[in-house]
Amino acid sequence: MLESLMQTAQSNLPTLAAAAVGVGALIAVMGVASMLKPDPALRRMARQVPRREVIADAGLLRPGNDRTPSGMMKALVPADKAERMQVQRQLALAGLTGEHAMRNYYLTRIVLGFLLPAAVMGAIWASRAGYLPLPARIEIAVGGLSQLMLTQIMAAMVAVGFFGPAYWLKARAGGRHRAIEDAFPNALDLIQISVEAGMGFDAAMIRVGNELASTAPELSEEFLAAQREIQAGRSRDRALLDMAARTGVDEVSSFANVVLQAMxxxxxxxxxxxxxxxxxxxxxxxxxxEAANRLPVKMSIALASLLLPALLLLTLGPVVIRYVRYFSG
Incomplete structure (x- = not known):
C-alpha cells in the first residue's frame, strides 16, 4: 500500500508542483494588492502622519549656548562672553538655534576665508599651465596679471570668504524678521478667536502654531518652541520673553508683556x-x-532723475548744435 501511495504521489508530482506555484502566486498577488490598496484604517493613519510631524517636539527645545569654549573650540569661538552673546542673538534672529550653530558659523567663515582664495589661485595656475581651457579674452586677462594684482585678488577673496557669511546672516535675520512681522497680526487674531471660543492660552498658542506651520513656519516654530519650553518646566514669563528676544519684533515683545500682565x-x-x-x-x-505717503517722494526722485536729462537735452541741445555748426562753418 505504501508503494502504491508513493507511485501515486510521483505520478501526481507535476500537479502538486503546479498547485504549489499557483498558491504562492495567489499569496504574492494578494500581498501586492494589500500593499497598493490598504484598508481604511491605515489610510486614515497615513493622512494623520504629516499632522504628527508638525506637532512633534523634535528640535523645539533648544539647548543653551552660553558655555565657555574649551579645547579646540577656543580657536573658533571668541572667548569674550559679550561677543558670543551678540553673535548668538544674531543667530537666533536668523533662526539658527542649534547646539553647534555658533561653532558652525565661525567654522564656515574660516573655511571660506581659506577656500575661496585657494580656488581662485588654483584656477589661475591651471589656466596658465594649460590644464583649464578658458575663453581667449579671459585667458589673456589672467596671463597679464601682475604679482600686485594677484595679491589684491587674494585679499579680496579672503574678505569675501570671511565677511560673506556675516552679510548672509544679517540678510537671513532681516528676512525672518519681516516674515514674522507680516504673519503676527493674523496669528494674534487666531489666538484671540481661540481664547474667546473657550480654549486656554497655552492650548490656543499650540493650536495656532500648528495651523500656521505651512503658511508662516517661522512664527509657528517660535510659538511651539515657547510652549514646549513651558511644558518642560520653564516659567511662562521667561519662555515668552525669550521668544520675543529671538524674533526681534516689537509687536511680539508687546504681546508677551500684555499676556504676562493679564496673568x-x-x-x-x-x-x-x-x-x-x-x-x-x-x-x-x-x-x-506711512508707506503710501512716502511713495510720492520716492516717485519724485525717480521722475526728476529721469526727466532732468531729457529736459536738458531738449533745451540745450538746439543751442549746442547751432554753436557747433556756426564755429565749424
Whole structure:
C-alpha cells in the first residue's frame, strides 16, 4: 500500500508542483494588492502622519549656548562672553538655534576665508599651465596679471570668504524678521478667536502654531518652541520673553508683556487680547498709510532723475548744435 501511495504521489508530482506555484502566486498577488490598496484604517493613519510631524517636539527645545569654549573650540569661538552673546542673538534672529550653530558659523567663515582664495589661485595656475581651457579674452586677462594684482585678488577673496557669511546672516535675520512681522497680526487674531471660543492660552498658542506651520513656519516654530519650553518646566514669563528676544519684533515683545500682565493681575485674557489686536490693526493701518505717503517722494526722485536729462537735452541741445555748426562753418 505504501508503494502504491508513493507511485501515486510521483505520478501526481507535476500537479502538486503546479498547485504549489499557483498558491504562492495567489499569496504574492494578494500581498501586492494589500500593499497598493490598504484598508481604511491605515489610510486614515497615513493622512494623520504629516499632522504628527508638525506637532512633534523634535528640535523645539533648544539647548543653551552660553558655555565657555574649551579645547579646540577656543580657536573658533571668541572667548569674550559679550561677543558670543551678540553673535548668538544674531543667530537666533536668523533662526539658527542649534547646539553647534555658533561653532558652525565661525567654522564656515574660516573655511571660506581659506577656500575661496585657494580656488581662485588654483584656477589661475591651471589656466596658465594649460590644464583649464578658458575663453581667449579671459585667458589673456589672467596671463597679464601682475604679482600686485594677484595679491589684491587674494585679499579680496579672503574678505569675501570671511565677511560673506556675516552679510548672509544679517540678510537671513532681516528676512525672518519681516516674515514674522507680516504673519503676527493674523496669528494674534487666531489666538484671540481661540481664547474667546473657550480654549486656554497655552492650548490656543499650540493650536495656532500648528495651523500656521505651512503658511508662516517661522512664527509657528517660535510659538511651539515657547510652549514646549513651558511644558518642560520653564516659567511662562521667561519662555515668552525669550521668544520675543529671538524674533526681534516689537509687536511680539508687546504681546508677551500684555499676556504676562493679564496673568499677573488676573484680568481677562480675552479682553486683553481683543484690545491689543485692535491696537495691532490700527498700527498696521498706520504703517500702510506711512508707506503710501512716502511713495510720492520716492516717485519724485525717480521722475526728476529721469526727466532732468531729457529736459536738458531738449533745451540745450538746439543751442549746442547751432554753436557747433556756426564755429565749424
Amino acid at each position: 499677573q493681575f488676573g484680568t481677562s485674557m480675552s479682553d486683553a487680547l481683543t484690545v491689543y489686536a485692535r491696537e495691532m490693526r490700527l498700527s498696521r493701518e498706520l504703517r500702510a498709510q
